[in-house]
Amino acid sequence: MKPSQQSTPKSYSITKAQQNVLNVIREFLNSNAHPPTLAELSGILGITVNGVRSHLLALDRKQALKYIPNISRGIDLPSVQPSGVPIYGYVPAGNPFMSQDNVVDTFEVQRYISGSKDVFGLYVRGDSMKDAGLATNDLLFVDPNVPAQSGRMVVALVEGEPTVKWFHKDGPTVSLIPANKKYKPIVVNKHDENFKIVGVVIGMIRAMDKMRIDSTMKLRKAS
Amino acid sequence: MKPSQQSTPKSYSITKAQQNVLNVIREFLNSNAHPPTLAELSGILGITVNGVRSHLLALDRKQALKYIPNISRGIDLPSVQPSGVPIYGYVPAGNPFMSQDNVVDTFEVQRYISGSKDVFGLYVRGDSMKDAGLATNDLLFVDPNVPAQSGRMVVALVEGEPTVKWFHKDGPTVSLIPANKKYKPIVVNKHDENFKIVGVVIGMIRAMDKMRIDSTMKLRKAS
DNA sequence: TAAATTACTTCACAAATATACAGTATACGA
DNA sequence: TCGTATACTGTATATTTGTGAAGTAATTTA
Structure with a gap:
């Protein structure tokens, strides 16, 4: 934490009063879409406008915020919330x-869901990926820009039908493997026109607002 | 979509010019932490300040934004992005x-993860909820403010140890039921001091960046 | 203890910002 | 076609908001 530039003017770390100013600004931004003015801070903090100003200048020096001169409400807190x-x-x-x-x-x-901006969501329906822990109504994050590799879960279009499966490449053929013994793997030629990888599953989210133990009971009986 | 109040002044839907103003504001907010002033919009749009103002008043009437009178940069766009x-x-x-x-x-x-502001995340470890589709490294959203009901998944503290289980209440006793035949349910008295419900699981998210087919293979062999 | 930083205040002032009021021209719906 | 909303321009004018300079007292670091 030692200053790396000798040109940096000497300064203490953020003081209690300065931290307070920072907190007030943060609170202000929680209920307003715009940063506060010096006068507003002055009113909240109970000190004069120039008192506020000197704090802001100090906080700017310490990189705790950006204080843009000459423009109203020119207070930018980094990393919002x-x-x-x-x-x-x-x-x-x-x-x-x-x-x-x-x-x-x-x-x-x-x-x-990091990565490309093309990521999209897709709901799961059916039990063909049961053993991979996917259930109906789960929401998948699919990235169309990630190259499919063996062992990854993909969304594919087989004869126009979208489907989620494990992906496995084996020479000229690719297999789409379900995670449920009830279903058979789909094996197609790499260049098959009726086959297309839509994207790779990079994440999943499940809402459990209404999910009940019953569903597990059923799973238990079935397995 | 018909107006429900007869007091509502007649107004057209958002026009092209107004939409343009809206877009410019949005762009402005993408590179600045504060909303623009009328003068700034005037400069960008190439029209006078009063031209901008009348647009803002119209957009406020149409609820496309909040225009706060008498304060600088008093433009609030709802629902950021x-x-x-x-x-x-x-x-x-x-x-x-x-x-x-x-x-x-x-x-x-x-x-x-709607509901209370106290929702927090918790990673899953172990396979005791395997049949409910939970695997190690899954992230649970837990809401401490939702009352536990039979059939819901809960996080409980049993003798100081946090654990995820199905919750079932039966008179004076409560059961914590794992979703895996390998484990036995935990049955305790409702008022047991060594037992405490931390919260109800309201959601789950899973990152699948590295998840491979192998894990399913293992699951398959095991079941 | 000396030098510097913080934590303010006061008075004065210059910009930045928003409003008021008056027009002009065009487009739109009943 | 009438009445109203839109889409602006212009000229002023109030406020808001931010700056400058100077000063006092307490606190901190070397």
């Missing part, structure tokens, strides 16, 4: 796990 | 499914 949920770790894992220190990560879908 | 991926429908389903008309929904995590 995680907009996400904290992630605490693994289950089961060491406890107590629900503490702020224990936040392993912050959830951002971008992390999961 | 979907930040999401389009969802096309079910698999398998009628084709051709990848067309803009076919967008069933736009993915927003909020939709899935």
Whole structure:
């Protein structure tokens, strides 16, 4: 944390008063789509406009925010908000796990559906991928720009019908393998006109608002 | 879509010029943390400040944005961006499914992890919920504010150890039921001190960047 | 302890911003 | 065709909002 540039003017770390200003700005941005003015901060903080200003200049120097001169509401907080949920770790894992220190990560879908901007979602229907843990109504994230490799889950168009399967390439032929003994693999020629890889499954999300134990019971009986 | 209030002033739908203003504002917000001023929009659009103003007033009337009078940069665009991926429908389903008309929904995590602000994420480890489709490294969304009901999946603390199970209440006792024949249900008294429901599982997400067919193969052999 | 930074205040002032009011011309729906 | 909304322009004019310069006191680091 030592200054790497000798040109950097000497400065203390962020002080309590400055942190307070920062917090007030953050709060302001939670209820307003625009940053506050100096006068507004002045009113909230109970100090004069120039008092606020000197804090902003200091915070800008310390890179805690960007203070753009001469323009109204020219306060830019970097990295807005995680907009996400904290992630605490693994289950089961060491406890107590629900503490702020224990936040392993912050959830951002971008992390999961990273990659190309062409990623799209697709709902699962049917049980052909049951053993891979997919159930009807699960939502798949499919990336059309990821090249299909053996061992990956893909969405393919077979004779115009979209289907989710494991992908396996074997010389001139490719196999689409279901994760359910009830169904047989589909084997086609690599250049078959009636066959097309739509994309690779890079993620999945499931809403469990209404999911009940019954579904597992059925699974249990079936297996 | 007919106006429900007779007090609503007559107005056309958003015109091309207005849509253009809207687009410019959106673009502005993509590169700036603060909304534009009337003067800035005037410069970009090539019309006078009052021209801009009348557009903003019209757009406010049409609820396309909020125009806050008397404050600088008082332009609030609702629902910033979907930040999401389009969802096309079910698999398998009628084709051709990848067309803009076919967008069933736009993915927003909020939709899935809706409810309280206390929702948090938790990684799954182990195979005790295998038959419910959960695998190690899956990320669960847990809501501590949803009351546990029989049939729902819950995260519980049993003697200090966090665990994911199906929840079943039966008079004075509650059962935590694993979705894997290898494990036995845990039955405890409702008021047992060593037992505590942390929250209800409301969703799950899985990253499949590296997931390979091998894992299914193993599942197949095991079942 | 000396030099610098913080944490403010006050008074004055220059820009930046939004409004008011008055027009002109075009397009649209009943 | 009438009445209204749109799509602007222009000239002023109020406010809002940000800056400058100077100063006081407390705090911090070397």
